[in-house]
Amino acid sequence: MKKHEDISRRDAMKMAISLFGGLIGTTLGIPAVAYIIGPALKMDKANWIRVNSLSAIELETPTLFKPRVTRQNGWVAEEEEVGIFVLTEDGRDYHALSNICTHLGCHVHWIAEREQFLSPCHNGVFDKHRYVVSGPPPRPLDEFETKIEDGNLYIQLPAIKRAS
Ligand code: FES
CATH class of the missing domain: 1.20.5 (Single alpha-helices involved in coiled-coils or other helix-helix interfaces)
Known part of the structure; x- marks a missing residue:
């Protein structure tokens, strides 16, 4: 016991x-x-990025801005430039479009005389409002959410991928 x-x-x-x-x-x-x-x-957390002052944005013509952003990817913080075309027809509504072609990622250029974006790699063409006109791109240019604060335009990263 x-x-x-x-x-x-x-x-x-x-x-x-x-x-x-x-x-x-x-x-x-x-x-x-x-x-x-x-x-x-914390990877890919959405955040607001200041693009520029509203006074720097032209009326009726896409204006290219390249704000620098820091992306936190796991342990690595990478600073990079983001190409944004900003379009406003009336100075009240702003559209912020990515300058990255939705085909294979080339940078698009604004061709003023044709009023179109051209992707030079495979001749992809987008209209002023980001929609595909011709060529291989499978969908319109990506667009960013925007907001205005204190006379400045901000975009939210990442861009929204929308089907045509
Ligand atoms: S990358 Fe733009 S058309 Fe191919």
Whole structure:
């Protein structure tokens, strides 16, 4: 009987030590895991980027701006330039279009005399309002959400991919 009590006491002690060790491991482990994977979870978080002052935007002609943005991709922060064509017909509604062709990613150019965007790589053509006119692009130019604050135009990254 006494021997049985000793074994039980020993087992109880082992269990208590295991429980205590597990508790310490969990207490230290959760913050460590959060620290390690935290930046990866912040990847591609949408954010607002200032493009320029409204006074710098021409009426009725797409105006190219290249704001610099910092993208956090896991542990790596990369600074890059984003090409944005801004179009307003009336100075109230603003459309911000990506300058990246939706075919294979070449930069499009605004051809003023034709009032069209041209992608020189494979002759993709888009109209002033971003829609495909001819060539291989599968969909219109991507468009960004916009907002105006204190006389400045902001866009939200990433762009919205819309089918034609
Ligand atoms: S990349 Fe624009 S048409 Fe091919």
